[in-house]
Amino acid sequence: MGAALGSPAQVERQARREAHAENGSRTVPGTRVVFGPGATAALPELVRELVAAGRATMPVLLVFGATSASRPWRRRVTRELDGLRPDVVEHARRYPTEESVGALVDAGRACGAGIVVAVGGGSVLDAAKIARARLAAERAEGAPALVTVPTTPGTGAEVTPFATVWDFERSKKESVASLEVRPTAAVVDPELTATMDRREYGSSALDALVQGVEAAWSTRSTAESIALGLTAAGLVREAYEAAVQEPENLGACTAISLAGLHSGRAIAISQTTACHAISYPLTLMTGLRHGHACSLPLGQVLAYNARAGDCMDARGPEHVRGVVRRILRALGVCEPREVEAVLERFRRLAGLEEWSEVEFDAASVAAQAATYGRLSNNPRRLSRERLQTLLEDRRTR
Template sequence: MASTEPPRREADVRQLLESARHPVALPVPRYVPTQVIFGRGAAHALDTVIRHRLGAHGFHRPMVLTGREADTKPWLAEVVAACRRLGTAVVVENPRANPTPQSMQHALDIARRHRADGVVAIGGGSVLDTGKAVALLAAGERSVAEALGQATGPAAARPGGPRGTGLVAVPTTAGSGAEVTRTATVWDEREQRKRALDHEALFPDLAIVDPLLTMSTPDRVWRSCGLDALAQAVESSWAVAADAESLRFSVPAVRLAAEGLEAVLADPGDEAARTALSCASVFAGLAIAGTRTTVPHAVSYPMTLRYGIPHGHACALTLGAVLRFNAAVTVQDCRDPRGPQHMTSVLRSVCRRLGARDPAGAHQRLDALLGRLGLPTLRGLDHIDVRAIADDVVTYHRFDNNPRHMSRGQLAALLHAESTH
């Protein structure tokens, strides 16, 4: 499998998409230790790729974690069969979307009973996050709840110690980027909080990204997942922690995600369109692994927990409005030490890749995209109590990761304007 160089120009991205007709090894930034194999058909020789890439660290007793609705995934039996060729495998269906401490613990208990020496997680973000938590904890005795800690505040738990169980991530949706990040999202329904395990040992050893696996994704899922990739790409571009390396992944991902969503909408069976959207997802994931996300993601958490709005759709609800808010940055409220001129330059790049001339046009473009995807904007969700949402949002760290300082009052005003105008 040929290796590629990190993209420096739009032409580099086009060349990468051309080469992804067959599996290739993707470049990754210095802060991501995961090996990434990307391209059409990459998952169909899963056992061969794992043995080749992990060598002596390959698996003999893998736990294979899959998503639900197996009958809608014609490729699943072949991929699971490849995992069984690694050794004595136990196949587990992920208990639920938006994993809780309890659902993760269910999978962890099975892995321990099987004495799994590796986890192969095949599915969307919920499956990958569950697999990451299982791999982190399987070799020890701590429960998921203990790893998260007893505190219910916004801080993510940081369990110590190296991971003793191998981990391979095989995403089947284009959006979460979980295959290349160091976090695993946990939804605490009792406390109505989005929480996370956050540790360097949560980076998978290997990510195998096959765009063909996304072909069977239901419409409601790929649309929301694609919006998540778009939000990650945009937010990681303007995040305070963004640097020259992360921007080489985030900025191209903006165009890839926006154009990929339009292309898949026009022809869901177009393999090139699916490849572009999958590439956007990986690039955005590689970017947020170093930068994290910002206000739109913080807003999405209570939207999903309280109102059941799918995560990517929830992120997109305020993406355009926050872009416009950030474009009005001043020296007084700029959090980025590089100053407002840096932010303005980044936002120009983002707007250009969204096909817009300015932030107002980008806002309109993003709202129009929601409409074409058949999803409502915040104005169409009149059952949401935006004042209560604002109180919750400001408690998340992602809220403070925004490059322009935003007060609780400014957030409430933004949410009110988006829900009424």
């Protein structure tokens, strides 16, 4: 990986330094977002604007997922971009791997892509984000622009400066964080999520909820990430049932897509914490969908964080208690123990398995989860031993 690498916090600091050096501003120019039902129609104009502004060149490399051939949004996006004559490539794997990302880099190099438009779920966007960063590292100047078009509502991958590569043989995933990974622009059209499988949709919406909660209580949180995270969690709480049960309910689906966007912006600032650290080995070992896997330990982790002791946040236990109270309000409950019932209901509505029904080895998941740095963003210390106890307790609560 030739692009500048570092933690998301280091990436953010680098962005601020560069912005300050360039124009004296301390505000980082983030991903430009076009949001709303029908936003897909703005795609060709957006590409032309980026080219006219010198932020991109032609040609366009259009990236879809391998299972996108039958999706109505693929025809729609293809039609919208037809006049720009894009080169088209499919990302071959369900999750990005070194090999699948390499194939996208080869395609971008072969056509001399000056702008990459990635259309799909979080994995397709992540693969294109890393491929774009690698293409940028190969060129002395003229890094290609990247426009993300999410077709799932909850990952926030359309705006984050990091992406994940999975190594299933080594049972490991690696986070890649760099300014070149952050998309130039995003087109977020809730209409594109209408044909999703309901289990996929529910899992993706749960990802937005968990990311919102974790961004709020992370030891790296700021007033901005807390506000964005709580808003995301509250939007999912309000709209989840209608969005999962009524795919044609544009109001509910728009709220969930907005929650995903807010959650992405929130974790771009403060990263995720224990639930995401637990989810990665769960997904690697059991094949559970990402958002579903993140949601399973949330009730227990929230109850754990709500109790005083072992505070890891420099702002102290009172700050953490205050944030947990605000999270409970956003989720529409009074007590930490009520959160589990909300999550169980949400999972049931989408036909997703319950925590007690998932078979895995708690010691192995805890050992793997403890290797992820984001575990130390949790506001209360969570050792490998405590993590294992928490995972074993899921059947006895």
